[in-house]
Amino acid sequence: MRTITLKIDESISERFLWLLSHFAPEEVQILDQSDYLSNEDYLRGIPGMVESLQAARHEPLEQGKPLDLSVTQLVRSQKMG
Numbered sequence: 001m002r003t004i005t006l007k008i009d010e011s012i013s014e015r016f017l018w019l020l021s022h023f024a025p026e027e028v029q030i031l032d033q034s035d036y037l038s039n040e041d042y043l044r045g046i047p048g049m050v051e052s053l054q055a056a057r058h059e060p061l062e063q064g065k066p067l068d069l070s071v072t073q074l075v076r077s078q079k080m081g
Contacts, residue, residue, distance in 0.1 A: 001029075007036050039075050 008016050020028050043049045 003031070042075060 017030075020030060037045070043053070
């Protein structure tokens, strides 16, 4: 099976879910439903994340990766895991 992530406008979400319900469970499964959050809102919702990112800004680049790259990787890993 293939997994996809969609952002669906609220005005059609009910009809879209209705459409998906007409497929057999072995064809289409809804794994998760949630409201869309921007990366910033998502990160702010993780306890201690803001403080951790602020502290990382003060670390020399030699000790790790650039902050923007680290944030992008973190968001992807949190959303996938």
